[in-house]
Amino acid sequence: MTSIYSNQKSKTLSTFGKYSMFPESLIRHALVAVVNNLEDAHEQIDTAISTAIKESKPVYISISCNLPSIPHPTFSRHPVPFFLSPRLSNQMNLEVAVEAAVAFLNKAVKPVLVGGPKMRVSKACKAFVELADACGCPVAVMPSAKGLVPEHHSRFIGTSVGYSLLIRKEKAIIVQPERVVIGHGPAFGCVLMKDFLHALATRLKKNTAAYENFRRICVPPGEPLSSEPGEPLRVNILFKHIQAMLSGNTAIIAETGDSWFNCQKLKLPEGCGYEFQMQYGSIGWAVGATLGYAQAAKDKRVIACIGDGSFQVTAQEVSTMLRWGQNTIIFLINNGGYTIEVEIHDGPYNVIKNWNYTGLVEAFHNGEGASATQQRFVTVRTEEELKEALKAALGPKKDCLCFIEVIVHKDNTSRELLEWGSRVSAANSRPPNPQ
Structure with missing residues (x-):
């Protein structure tokens, strides 16, 4: 990934640093090219892009906004050929x-x-x-x-x-x-x-x-207990239906939280994509990741599993999904708060203000782009309602974003989350190391 930013106008090299938009931690751990004059623009940009290709890591290029329109003698010639030497084992x-x-x-x-x-x-x-x-x-x-x-x-x-x-x-x-x-x-x-x-x-x-x-x-995992008519929807029933949706033409995006553990148990068919962000556990990551994946992988339909607490951090990116006509299916799992945090350290701060989530997405849509029906932005509380929503999402009109809010009980979590949460809680509450 190469991120290119148009920065403020170029100043002198000595003063530019204090205006940098990149935090110190980013500068230490990733290549940042700050282009504030034309003389070394070619070299800095080539170096950044070649590093991204060789290292398979992100780089960041900041270009002062007043530079692109300024002519420079070197730009009238073909750029010097740039070759990447392959990495070889000893x-x-x-x-x-x-x-x-x-x-x-x-x-x-x-x-x-x-x-x-x-x-x-x-x-x-x-x-x-x-x-x-x-x-x-x-x-x-x-x-x-x-x-x-x-x-x-x-x-x-x-x-x-x-x-x-x-x-x-x-x-x-x-x-x-x-x-x-x-x-x-x-x-x-x-x-x-x-x-x-x-x-x-x-x-x-x-x-x-x-x-x-x-x-x-080995004893393979069994099927979840069947739902009774009108019974409140359980998470294991939801993921049973998500499993049936998967194919080589789909990709799963799992948000930080219980979706970590529930999506890990999905069986991925050949060619099915899968992304989740484990290292930093950044709540809200999946909304932006869903946007980026769907924009890049046009051959796959993205299925995102996101908790309500995480969604509130980056919800506005759904507006961009609608703008670009993406056909993602978002399952907004609404259990009334930060459930993963409850299992680690409970407190009133883990309960969040409930939103009218489908109404919010309707507001983002604002009557523009692909037509939205009640079944495209819908709230479900039972398996019967979920089946109806999936019938619409997987029907002949697959060119629209589908937003399905799933209401579940606040204590409806996976066994794996309960075990993981108790271990993390115990680790967090241990006495500090003696100095």
Whole structure:
């Protein structure tokens, strides 16, 4: 992602810094190019864009608003060709790392592969699947890597959520984008993840012991209890219907909160997209993420699961979704507050002012763009009403944004959230470390 901002007018270099729109923390952790003169504009912009491509990380370019209209001699010529040198593994380190890993894993009784989120920036997802095919091990993913490994893989066993995966370092091989650490050591640098996984797949002996053991003890999750006619809608019934909506033409966006845990339990069909933001737990992230994903991935219909507390932080972005004619389906899960915070530390500050959410989206629509009916912006309280709303959302007219407010009980949470919340609460309430 490259974000380009038009900043205030260019001043002298010495005074420009104090007017910077970028916080100090951002400048420390991401590349920020501040263009306030034309002489080095080419160099700064090229460097920023090439860094984004090479590192698969965001960069930020700030351009003073009075510069674009000013002619400059260098702009009359073709720009100097810019080449990106490919990243390469150190072949000697790669060979030694693979040899050490093979010796380590061939002694293991029941090895398991666990995929993490850095496979994406390392462009190593294909190599990971190649290794999984070759080694016979069961395959799991960390929560932040859900969607990076095909869940239809024959040995996919699910997601390690919360505190259920406590890796003992001495029994693990940790593969970073450019580094491999085996147990407590040795470590091998200048080894690209995708090269290491690809080479390991050609050398490793097949070992299906862990997967066979998993097959013996695994009890698949059951279906939720059926609803009685007119019964208040339960979250597990909602996600049962969301599961049925998924295909290779859809993508799931999960907001911080109970949607974290409920969406983790969805089974993703081949090609189904999945995004959620685990690292910082930023409440309100999903609304903007839904807007951006839907704008970029025109081949998929986005399904967003967002709590009412989170929605109130960034609700205005729905206006932009309507402006651009996006056909997203938003499930606004209204349980009257910040439920995830209640499970960590309860208090009156977790109860929020209830909004007329469907009325707000109607106001954003304001009679412009694709026509909106009552069934497009609708509140549901029972499974029967949910079915009617989904019938309209998935019907022949799929060119409109659909906003479905789902009213559920304030205590209707997943078992995983209750367990996670109690653990975080205990950690937060421990005495401070002695000085």
